[in-house]
Amino acid sequence: MSIEVKDLNHFYNKGTSLEKHALDDVNFVIDKGEFVLIGGEVGSGKSTLVRHFNGLLKPDSGSVKINDIDAGDKKVRSHLGLLMQNPQKQLFGRTVFEDISFGPSNFGSKGEALKKRVVDALDLVGLGPEYTEISPFSLSGGQMRLVALAGILAMEPEYLVLDEPTSGLDPENRYSLLSTLKGLHCSGLSVVVVSHQVDEILPLADKVILLKKGRLAFVGTPEEYLSSVSSPLPEITSFMKLLNQAGFDVRDNIYSVDDAFQEIVRSLKIVEVEQNE
Amino acid sequence: MIKITNLSYRYPDGTLALNSVNLDIKKGEFVVIAGKNGCGKSTLLRSINGLILPSEGSVAVNGMYTSDRSRVMDIRRMAGMIFQNPESQFIGMTVEEDVAFGPENLSLSTEEIHKLVEKSLRAVEMHEFRDHTPRILSGGQKQKIALASVLAMEPGIILLDEVTTMLDPDSRNEILSLVKRLHENGTTIVYVTHLLEELVHADRLVVMEEGRIMHDGDPRTILSQAKVTTFGFNLPPIIELSRKLRDSGIIDRTTFPLSKDELMEALCQLK
Known part of the structure; x- marks a missing residue:
């Protein structure tokens, strides 16, 4: 059970003067149950990559398989849900219920079972059943995003893929979305987050995949990522690297404020002892 | 330069977005207005150039009141504004055309317009892109063009509303250093954000909560007060x-x- 990307190539505007090799021989596997960060700068091919996961884009060569099913097969959509950037733009229902129930009702769910799915999905994103009858357009941006996420969760996917889910949210909404994702992962869902915000996703991830100009630049654990990749890094990590360059003896494969504090205290004490001697 | 007195603003549905706000901004200041979503910071910014008119109280820019309809165009010329989404601010087929739009409406000579456009595009280091269509530019480049369009009006005040939210870290830093440079050249900056790391260059921080100003002063002093986290930020x-x-x-x-x-x-x- 996995997402398997094999020798994936994708071109935009193939055969024209604007041709762009957006994905260049990309290979990796995401196992079921993992929390994965897909990082990279704007234009590195992250969004292009995840659009292959549910068949929105087709490979020019190579393949993407979800649980051994080709990603172009419609069956994939009940296994894998994709939340695109600014998902509030995808809302269309007159009520939150209409919006969230659209997916599952297309797959044959109805009546009480459908109602339950909608309420359960709302519950997963931290919204109560009282939201079902109101218009999604009367909600705040952060809540609209949660409703869009609930619409995907109502399909009961095994893999949840999110493209820049926190961009444009204020710190409070950001925090609540991140803890929702953490909870979903703990309950067994595979979560794949595309983001250039390494700071907030890295602490949650089991695996990091980094793209650079359409090529795979790194696959590994967060610890390996922090020691071997030069950018993008969490703020604290890059600060610790700067400290090392300035002659402080600190570990630089850390990203939390508390760890950084401990390291600085430790290294300053050593300096002090040396001075005393 | 900007004088906001007892300003309240009520949405048509009755919600109070601004509640008796008093704020004086002096010429040349770099003010950051921060607070969580819905605290009224964007509403306050939009009140400065008359996009939103006071329900009560007043807003004056260089002595001209936003409620005086005959002066609104003068105010907007003096206080240029840039918004969150760079996509929504383009009207021209080319970058040059876009930046020229403002000056063209000031009935200047062609030569003067060319000069202003050239100068503004150089200020944001985008003069090589003058013949491009804004559509194919990156988000950061689009925000720079939006900034150039504002600069072409030679405003004394620039109002920025979460302009870096949709940008990646590199473009964000570029925009921040451009804003810093403008401030150093004497432009008054009013900068709305919920990202405190963008505060570094500011000389004044205004923190809003539920339509009111909770803190107003030197950023370092405010941040060193114990209860910072209570105003809705993760530091x-x-x-x-x-x-x-x-x-x-x-x-x-x-x-x-x-x-x-x-x-x-x-x-x-x-x-």
């Missing part, structure tokens, strides 16, 4: 680290480093 990691080192007496309590460079300097002095 950026570097500021949090800095604060922790400061609270435990490791770095000097009379300073408050807000960026990596400043914190590095403070730590190197201890070595």
Whole structure:
């Protein structure tokens, strides 16, 4: 059970003067149950990559398989849900219920079972059943995003893929979305987050995949990522690297404020002892 | 330069977005207005150039009231505004056309318009893109063009509303250093954000909550007050680290480093 990307190539505007090799021989596997960060700068091919996961884009060569099913097969959509950037733009229902129930009702769910799915999905994103009858357009941006996420969760996917889910949210909404994702992962869902915000996703991830100009630049654990990749890094990590360059003896494969504090205290004490001697 | 007196604003549905706000901004200041979504910071900014008119109280820019309809165009010329989404601000087929739109409406000569456009595009380092269509530019480049369009009107005040939210970290830093440079050249900056790391260059911080001003003053003083986290921010990691080192007496309590460079300097002095 996995997402398997094999020798994936994708071109935009193939055969024209604007041709762009957006994905260049990309290979990796995401196992079921993992929390994965897909990082990279704007234009590195992250969004292009995840659009292959549910068949929105087709490979020019190579393949993407979800649980051994080709990603172009419609069956994939009940296994894998994709939340695109600014998902509030995808809302269309007159009520939150209409919006969230659209997916599952297309797959044959109805009546009480459908109602339950909608309420359960709302519950997963931290919204109560009282939201079902109101218009999604009367909600705040952060809540609209949660409703869009609930619409995907109502399909009961095994893999949840999110493209820049926190961009444009204020710190409070950001925090609540991140803890929702953490909870979903703990309950067994595979979560794949595309983001250039390494700071907030890295602490949650089991695996990091980094793209650079359409090529795979790194696959590994967060610890390996922090020691071997030069950018993008969490703020604290890059600060610790700067400290090392300035002659402080600190570990630089850390990203939390508390760890950084401990390291600085430790290294300053050593300096002090040396001075005393 | 900007004088906001007892300003209240009520949405048509009755919600009070601004509640008796008083704020004086002097010429040349760099003011950051921060607070969580819905605190009224964007509404306050939009009140400054008359996009939103007071329900009560008044807003005056260089002595001209926004409620005086005959002066609104003068106010907007003096106080240029840039918004969150760079997509929504383009009207021209080319970058040059877009930047020229404002000056064209001031009935200037063609030569003068060319000069203004050239100068503004150079200021944001985008003059090589003058013949491009804005559509194919990156988000950061689009925001630079939006900034150039505002600069072409030679405003004394620039109002920025979460302009970096949709940008990646590199483009964000570029926009921030452009804004810093404009400030150094004497432009008054009013900068709305919920990202405190963008505060580094500001000389004044205004924190809003539920339509009111909760704090107004020197950023370092406000951040060193104990209850910062209660106004809805997670502190950026570097500021949090800095604060922790400061609270435990490791770095000097009379300073408050807000960026990596400043914190590095403070730590190197201890070595």
